[in-house]
Amino acid sequence: MIQLYHVHKRYESGTDALSDVTLRVREGEFVFLTGRSGAGKSTLIRLLLVMERVTEGQVLIGGRNVHVLRDSSVPFLRRNMGVIFQDFRLIPNRTVRENVAIGMEILGIGRKETDRRVEQLLAALGLELRQSAYPKDLSGGEQQRVAIARALVNEPAILLADEPTGNLDPQMSLEIMDLLLEINRRGTTVLVATHDTALIERYGLRTLELEAGRVIHDHPRRDGGAGTAPGAGLGAGAWEIAARAASAAAGADSARTDSARTDSARTDSAGAHSATTPLTATPGGVAAPPTSPSADAPEEGA
Ligand SMILES: Nc1ncnc2c1ncn2[C@@H]1O[C@H](COP(=O)(O)OP(=O)(O)OP(=O)(O)O)[C@@H](O)[C@H]1O
Ligand SMILES: [Mg+2]
Numbered sequence: 250m251i252q253l254y255h256v257h258k259r260y261e262s263g264t265d266a267l268s269d270v271t272l273r274v275r276e277g278e279f280v281f282l283t284g285r286s287g288a289g290k291s292t293l294i295r296l297l298l299v300m301e302r303v304t305e306g307q308v309l310i311g312g313r314n315v316h317v318l319r320d321s322s323v324p325f326l327r328r329n330m331g332v333i334f335q336d337f338r339l340i341p342n343r344t345v346r347e348n349v350a351i352g353m354e355i356l357g358i359g360r361k362e363t364d365r366r367v368e369q370l371l372a373a374l375g376l377e378l379r380q381s382a383y384p385k386d387l388s389g390g391e392q393q394r395v396a397i398a399r400a401l402v403n404e405p406a407i408l409l410a411d412e413p414t415g416n417l418d419p420q421m422s423l424e425i426m427d428l429l430l431e432i433n434r435r436g437t438t439v440l441v442a443t444h445d446t447a448l449i450e451r452y453g454l455r456t457l458e459l460e461a462g463r464v465i466h467d468h469p470r471r472d473g474g475a476g477t478a479p480g481a482g483l484g485a486g487a488w489e490i491a492a493r494a495a496s497a498a499a500g501a502d503s504a505r506t507d508s509a510r511t512d513s514a515r516t517d518s519a520g521a522h523s524a525t526t527p528l529t530a531t532p533g534g535v536a537a538p539p540t541s542p543s544a545d546a547p548e549e550g551a
Pocket of ligand 1: 265284288293
């Protein structure tokens with residue numbers, strides 16, 4: 250669960266990027282964050298990642314006030330989060346494969362496990378034929394998918410996506426959205442910052458609207474439901490559809506989805522999607538509650 254209480258963020262320049270923001274995102278929810286350029290969307294995402302510190306107020310993730318964490322503890326918090334930045338931030342002198350694997354290397358995850366998970370994700374995102382390419386040789390959509398693969402490789406409990414469809418054509422945007430929805434169906438809390446009102450309108454999901462740093466609307470889901478996206482619990486078939494959509498976007502012949510589904514024996518704690526679960530290949534993966542930072546991230550003074 251993500252909670253903000255009366256959060257105020259003033260940059261050193263004196264700009265008040267967020268003012269008195271109070272909101273709550275439940276575990277497993279899918280939420281759009283919208284508002285005009287400069288409204289504070291990216292700032293809110295950076296506060297959740299503790300890339301910036303709040304000026305006033307509190308940010309709680311899994312019940313813990315993350316802004317009293319020592320700098321040295323912040324990486325533990327981030328282990329449970331995946332992030333897709335507005336500008337992708339791929340490493341130019343690393344291949345697609347290396348860009349995706351780097352998060353796991355940093356966490357000290359073994360070569361074999363890393364290879365396996367990277368393989369699965371690249372296949373699921375229709376990127377396996379591009380794995381040796383460098384970012385400069387990729388299309389915008391391909392770069393976007395590499396950024397998504399990198400965000401997912403650690404099986405985060407929370408996925409933060411800043412304009413994930415910002416540089417994509419409408420068709421590709423829908424395919425990326427379907428992918429994010431499928432990730433959400435698997436239990437990951439997803440927060441998507443976008444100013445694409447057509448996209449928001451199309452999906453009818455909960456939407457927090459920012460204006461000049463304040464939340465001016467909290468539009469509930471159109472279907473009145475709570476929790477995950479409509480269609481939650483559809484099962485593994487939905488993932489295959491999403492994977493196929495991503496593959497189609499990559500060019501029908503350049504992507505096989507089957508290799509993404511090698512882990513068929515596992516049963517995850519959610520009890521769903523267990524037959525084909527490329528994103529949750531280890532117990533306590535995506536479906537794990539976002540409370541794990543507390544296990545290894547002591548607060549200041551603790
Ligand atoms: N590092 C920074 N230093 C000073 N001011 C900043 C910084 N980052 C953002 N701002 C300012 O804070 C306000 C909110 O910016 P933010 O990037 O959060 O908006 P946004 O909603 O993400 O906009 P966009 O849709 O253009 O990405 C803006 O006025 C911006 O100029
Ligand atoms: Mg932004």
